[in-house]
Amino acid sequence: MQVLPLGVRQGSPPSAVPSPNVVWEAGVPAAGLGSTKGQQQLNQVVGTKMIWVAVIGDWFNLIFKWILFGHRPYWWVQETMIYPNQSSPCLEQFPITCETGPGSPSGHAMGSSCVWYVMITGALSYTVRWKDKSAVTLHRLTWSFLWSIFWIIQISVCISRVFIATHFPHQVILGVFAGILVAAAFERTPAIQTASLRTYIQTNLFLFIFALGFYLILKLLDIDLLWSVPKAKKWCANPDWINIDTTPFAGLVRNLGALFGLGLGINSEMFSTSCKGKNSCKMSFRILCIAASLAMLQLYNFVKIPTHTEYLFYILSFCKSAAMPLTVVALVPYCIHSLMRTTEKKVN
Structure with a gap:
């Protein structure tokens, strides 16, 4: 079998690393539901915020990992x-154990907490408008229930990440609270809802240049930020799991792409035509969009990216x-x- 860059082999199992793509598959299509115009606008706000939070949270996670050098x-x-x-001790390893990046803070814990924080606060925003006493009581019960689900x-x-020997307890705890901080910060950043394509491109360039510059500067100082890759290759029980x-x-490339x-x-004309037109108020339109989106996302999962050339893969x-x-x-x-x-038109 031909050995690929960074110890990767052909036929490696798909990564379980959380990314904005997972957010699209799990949450964003469902955010399309809404029977009123206000609900639809709120759902669009939540969906957009979920992607921003997932991307920025994962970017901060990368920078933190490079700084903290967690084993x-x-x-x-x-x-x-x-x-x-x-x-x-002899730690049992699993196909998803052998991640190659540093371990602190946990990316899974951080990604989960920041995305679920946005979903919970978005759901609770429906109930804060209720005025009568019975509705206030229901809001409190809903608040308690949803935050219990969150935790x-x-x-x-956290338990699953510790169980598969890919994180220490303090790493997952740090990840959870770091994710909450990132998500809470975006609660006070309404500008992302009206961001132009130019803003998206500028943000992408900043995130990429900062991360790459940080990596290159430390490399000039003889600090290898990819120090964890050889350790993963050396101690992983099965090379096929790398x-x-x-x-x-x-992860950085996936985030920037999303x-x-x-x-x-x-910012496309297609979005303006379809999602801001009269059909956008129809429940049938939104249900069809959700079903078709989920089907398309599943088709994307069948697209396997070749890994024999690292730059082509990126x-x-x-x-x-x-x-x-x-x-x-x-x-x-x-x-x-x-x-x-x-x-x-045909019916008419």
Whole structure:
């Protein structure tokens, strides 16, 4: 079998790393539901904010990991000197254990907390307008229920990451609270809802140049920010479990692609025509958009990006990540809008 860059082999399992693409598959299509114009606008706000939070949160996670130099349990127990007479514990590894980046803070915990924070606060914003006493009581019960669900999910994510030996407890705890801080900051950043395509491009360039510049400056200082990759290759129980998707720059490229695709979609003529027209108020239109979007996103999952050339992998990852939000935001609604308009003309 031909060995690929960074120890990746052909046929490697797909990455389980959380990314904006996961947000598109799980949350954004569902954010399209809404029976009133106000609900639709609120759902659009929540969907847009989810992607921004996922992208910026993952970017901060990358920078934090480069600063904190956190080890992962599956290689740390093999190299630490605190266990005498080679009595280090034997940690079981799984296909999703062997991530190649540094471990602190946990990207899964941070991504989960920031995205779910946006979803919970978005759902609660429906109930804050209720005025009568019974509605206030219902709001309080809803508040308690949703935040209980939030913490149950975060605790489950943290336990699972520790169980598979890819994070220490303090790393997942740090990830959860860092994600909440990022999401809370975006609650006070309304400008993202009216951002132009130019703003999206400028944000993409800033995130990329800052991350790349940070990496190159430290490399000139003889500090290798990819120090964790050799450790992962050395101590992973199965080389087939090492995936290029888990490398720091792979995540960065996916994030930039998703943000660019969102900006392209929201600022396109297709979005203006379909999602701001009269059909956008119809429940049938929105249900069809959700169903078609979910189907298209599943088709994207079948697209396998070649990993034999690292730079080609990054370019294609960017294109695939950009295509997913562009499809959900603009292409699918426009096609359904055109189809419904054609059908209405035939009926009339």
